[in-house]
Amino acid sequence: MKIVVTGGLGFIGSHTVVELQNEGFEVIAIDNLSNSSIEVLDGIERISGKKPIFENIDLREKAAVQNFFKKHSDVSGVIHFAASKAVGESVENPLLYYENNINALVYVLQEMTQLENSNFIFSSSCTVYGQAEVMPITENASVQPAMSPYGNTKQIGEEIITDVAKVTKMNSILLRYFNPIGAHESAEIGELPLGVPQNLVPFITQTAFGLRKELSVYGNDYPTPDGTAIRDYIHVVDLAKAHVIAMQRLLDNKNIDKVETFNLGTGTGSSVLEVIQSFEKVSGEKLNYKIVGRREGDITEAYANTDKANNILGWSAKLSLDESLASAWKWEQKIRS
Numbered sequence: 001m002k003i004v005v006t007g008g009l010g011f012i013g014s015h016t017v018v019e020l021q022n023e024g025f026e027v028i029a030i031d032n033l034s035n036s037s038i039e040v041l042d043g044i045e046r047i048s049g050k051k052p053i054f055e056n057i058d059l060r061e062k063a064a065v066q067n068f069f070k071k072h073s074d075v076s077g078v079i080h081f082a083a084s085k086a087v088g089e090s091v092e093n094p095l096l097y098y099e100n101n102i103n104a105l106v107y108v109l110q111e112m113t114q115l116e117n118s119n120f121i122f123s124s125s126c127t128v129y130g131q132a133e134v135m136p137i138t139e140n141a142s143v144q145p146a147m148s149p150y151g152n153t154k155q156i157g158e159e160i161i162t163d164v165a166k167v168t169k170m171n172s173i174l175l176r177y178f179n180p181i182g183a184h185e186s187a188e189i190g191e192l193p194l195g196v197p198q199n200l201v202p203f204i205t206q207t208a209f210g211l212r213k214e215l216s217v218y219g220n221d222y223p224t225p226d227g228t229a230i231r232d233y234i235h236v237v238d239l240a241k242a243h244v245i246a247m248q249r250l251l252d253n254k255n256i257d258k259v260e261t262f263n264l265g266t267g268t269g270s271s272v273l274e275v276i277q278s279f280e281k282v283s284g285e286k287l288n289y290k291i292v293g294r295r296e297g298d299i300t301e302a303y304a305n306t307d308k309a310n311n312i313l314g315w316s317a318k319l320s321l322d323e324s325l326a327s328a329w330k331w332e333q334k335i336r337s
């Protein structure tokens with residue numbers, strides 16, 4: 001069966017391509033390389049022994065999307081990762097985000113819904129919950145007003161898919177990721193942040209490697225046990241595997257609703273200081289960090305209730321925070337060597 005993975009050379013997309021190929025799917029990866037590199041294809045091949053078919057397409061180009069689906073009308077499903085994801089940049093340049101994350105989604109859906117097999121998986125985010133009142137967060141927690149244009153594109157994306165599924169044969173699963181980290185254990189693929197990383201783990205590994213002077217810990221006065229903010233860090237390989245399971249559910253027509261939503265996290269919250277301690281333990285490196293004021297827009301805590309994914313998808317995260325950080329560190333050392 002042929003599965004299309006948009007953003008297939010990106011961080012989560014590349015790991016998902018590997019897991020799909022490991023399960024025997026034929027994969028067509030689409031990417032415009034705006035936040036990834038063509039060498040990722042070699043990394044994927046070294047791991048899984050197979051290169052996916054690759055199409056360098058910018059999904060903002062409607063005609064290119066149409067041509068692609070004309071050529072590949074026999075695909076069984078689409079996993080849509082392609083998007084811009086830098087929260088700060090989305091505040092500076094909202095139209096770039098609306099164009100890339102919404103127009104591209106609409107163009108893909110316009111073609112997808114014409115296909116015989118219309119199965120669609122969407123990369124959403126726990127940002128839709130904002131600062132949820134109850135921890136851990138279930139899928140029933142209310143969606144809060146978005147705090148950035150990026151977050152808004154995830155909410156609007158979910159709404160577009162829900163509207164479209166009502167009136168077409170498309171079935172869809174919305175996956176709300178918590179905080180994906182780590183890299184493939186082979187260190188053949190991983191995260192490649194452009195410029196100064198906005199996420200904690202790449203900042204930690206770059207600082208430990210000496211690329212950054214020190215890590216700023218934004219706030220130690222949050223109402224948490226050690227005062228630093230709490231997140232649910234999930235290994236990217238666990239996350240990738242959930243996509244394969246979700247796609248298989250759609251292919252087997254096992255979905256109960258036309259649109260289903262699942263949280264993907266470990267179910268455990270870790271504070272910034274706990275992440276630093278874990279990193280120091282697995283890497284043997286002493287991390288240079290300082291406590292600074294809170295960062296605007298950051299919430300106190302977010303971690304997932306994963307019961308729905310555990311019970312309905314039969315999926316749970318297997319890899320620990322230590323394993324995730326060890327893999328991220330191995331990857332950082334590999335790409336700098």
Ligand SMILES: NC(=O)c1ccc[n+]([C@@H]2O[C@H](COP(=O)([O-])OP(=O)(O)OC[C@H]3O[C@@H](n4cnc5c(N)ncnc54)[C@H](O)[C@@H]3O)[C@@H](O)[C@H]2O)c1
Pocket residue numbers: 006007008009010011012013030031032033034035036057058059060080081082083084085100104123124125126177178179180
């Ligand atoms: N990484 C996270 O922390 C996180 C958390 C929640 C949700 N998500 C979502 O998951 C998805 C994947 O995230 P990621 O971390 O792998 O990001 P990424 O930037 O590594 O991957 C996205 C890929 O899509 C490609 N792309 C972007 N715009 C495109 C376009 N118009 N046409 C074709 N290709 C395009 C990029 O070149 C990149 O390779 C995104 O939708 C993101 O919003 C990510």
